[in-house]
Each structure stands twice: as C-alpha cells, then as structure tokens.
Amino acid sequence: MxxxxxxxxxxxxxxxxxxxxxxxxxxxxxxxxxxAVYTLFRVVSALGMALEIVDKRIDLKSLADLVEHxx
Numbered sequence: 076m077x078x079x080x081x082x083x084x085x086x087x088x089x090x091x092x093x094x095x096x097x098x099x100x101x102x103x104x105x106x107x108x109x110x111a112v113y114t115l116f117r118v119v120s121a122l123g124m125a126l127e128i129v130d131k132r133i134d135l136k137s138l139a140d141l142v143e144h145x146x
Contacts, residue, residue: 076101076104076105076118077105079124080101080105080122083122083123085122087101087102087105090118090121090122093121094114094117094118094120094121095117096114096117096118100114100118101118104118
C-alpha cells in the first residue's frame with residue numbers, strides 16, 4: 076500500500092482525505108494492521124485501483140488436469 080501511495084505522489088494525509096478516513100488508518104494499513112473491508116475498498120479506490128473478490132474453488136476440468144499430471 077505504501078508503494079502505491081508513494082507512486083501516486085500522495086502523502087498519508089492526502090490519501091486519508093481522498094479516502095475519507097484518518098491518517099492513522101493509512102498508517103495502520105501500511106503497517107499491515109487490520110482495517111475494515113469497506114475502509115480498504117475506499118483507500119484502494121482513492122489510489123485509482125480496485126479490489127476484486129473471485130471464486131477460488133477449482134473447477135472439475137482443472138482438477139482432472141491436476142490429477143492427470145500427478146500420475
């Protein structure tokens with residue numbers, strides 16, 4: 076998160092203002108502390124990025140391919 080913020084040229088305070096949160100939240104995020112998911116989405120959005128939730132379950136064809144390669 077720190078690298079993204081710096082690449083955009085934002086200070087912690089500027090990013091906090093853009094994300095409508097406190098500077099302490101940005102500090103916590105950059106330190107790897109837990110923050111609310113909606114806060115994370117706001118900060119990521121303020122950086123011009125997006126988070127995506129994807130289905131990590133494996134489909135049957137991929138599973139068959141894995142088994143085939145193991146044998």
